[in-house]
Amino acid sequence: MGIDRRTVMRRALLATGGVAVGAGGAIGLPRLFGWDRPPLSGGYAAAADAPADMRNPGLSVHYYVETTEPVVAFTFDDGPAPDWTPMALDALDAAAIPATFFMVGRNLEANADLVRDRMSRHEIGNHSWSHDDLATLDRAGVMSELTRTHEMIKKVFGRTPTLMRPPYGHLGGSTVLAADLMGYDIVLWSHLMRELYFEKNPDGQVRDIVDNVRPGSIVLAHDTGKPNRLVSLRGLPAMFAGLKARGFRFVTVPELLALEKKTPAA
Numbered sequence: 219m220g221i222d223r224r225t226v227m228r229r230a231l232l233a234t235g236g237v238a239v240g241a242g243g244a245i246g247l248p249r250l251f252g253w254d255r256p257p258l259s260g261g262y263a264a265a266a267d268a269p270a271d272m273r274n275p276g277l278s279v280h281y282y283v284e285t286t287e288p289v290v291a292f293t294f295d296d297g298p299a300p301d302w303t304p305m306a307l308d309a310l311d312a313a314a315i316p317a318t319f320f321m322v323g324r325n326l327e328a329n330a331d332l333v334r335d336r337m338s339r340h341e342i343g344n345h346s347w348s349h350d351d352l353a354t355l356d357r358a359g360v361m362s363e364l365t366r367t368h369e370m371i372k373k374v375f376g377r378t379p380t381l382m383r384p385p386y387g388h389l390g391g392s393t394v395l396a397a398d399l400m401g402y403d404i405v406l407w408s409h410l411m412r413e414l415y416f417e418k419n420p421d422g423q424v425r426d427i428v429d430n431v432r433p434g435s436i437v438l439a440h441d442t443g444k445p446n447r448l449v450s451l452r453g454l455p456a457m458f459a460g461l462k463a464r465g466f467r468f469v470t471v472p473e474l475l476a477l478e479k480k481t482p483a484a
């Protein structure tokens with residue numbers, strides 16, 4: 219079966235496009251080698267490289283939960299940090315609702331005092347040590363990122379995390395293997411703050427969340443980062459009020475997942 223010249227050219231163009239995207243990103247170099255080539259930093263691991271090592275037969279990746287109960291889980295990534303973690307916590311306290319914070323280990327090490335006494339109602343998940351793109355690391359690299367943060371969370375809060383979220387939502391096989399070894403569920407999201415789109419339209423950002431959240435949704439927000447994130451952080455009180463008015467209850471991600479386990483299969 220031959221591949222004609224046109225196909226070859228199209229593939230070459232696609233490859234060139236991939237280089238352009240990769241080179242424009244923050245971590246351009248590994249992506250120069252394309253999606254099917256090992257990056258310099260260690261190589262993608264296939265998720266079934268080491269079947270004998272697997273501990274859980276059904277590691278789960280959660281985007282949302284299928285339920286008829288009006289519950290929603292807000293999640294905050296990348297902190298803790300002095301810019302907006304206190305603001306997010308204040309908004310949650312004012313509404314007396316829980317959330318889930320996916321913390322970056324090195325940020326927790328630097329800012330533990332910001333959050334040490336403020337997490338009693340909230341859940342804490344692992345968002346890697348350095349916010350590297352875990353999909354470009356081999357299993358040892360991912361294990362190191364997750365283990366350091368796991369230990370830091372235990373040290374600061376005396377709790378053992380059970381959830382992880384990969385930075386950028388980039389989920390490589392090596393992360394699946396590492397999450398399995400550490401007994402983590404992987405949590406992604408069904409809704410996210412769209413600061414790029416709504417930066418100049420705070421009411422639009424609030425409505426986008428209040429109108430579109432469904433029973434079982436997981437909402438992604440950030441408690442640190444670029445200034446445009448302020449449009450969603452400032453909108454949190456209105457989002458919480460609007461969702462309460464729609465009859466929603468707020469839960470942590472583990473509470474949401476427990477609900478899924480109780481729901482009989484259709």
Ligand SMILES: [Zn+2]
Pocket residue numbers: 295296345349385386
């Ligand atoms: Zn992140």
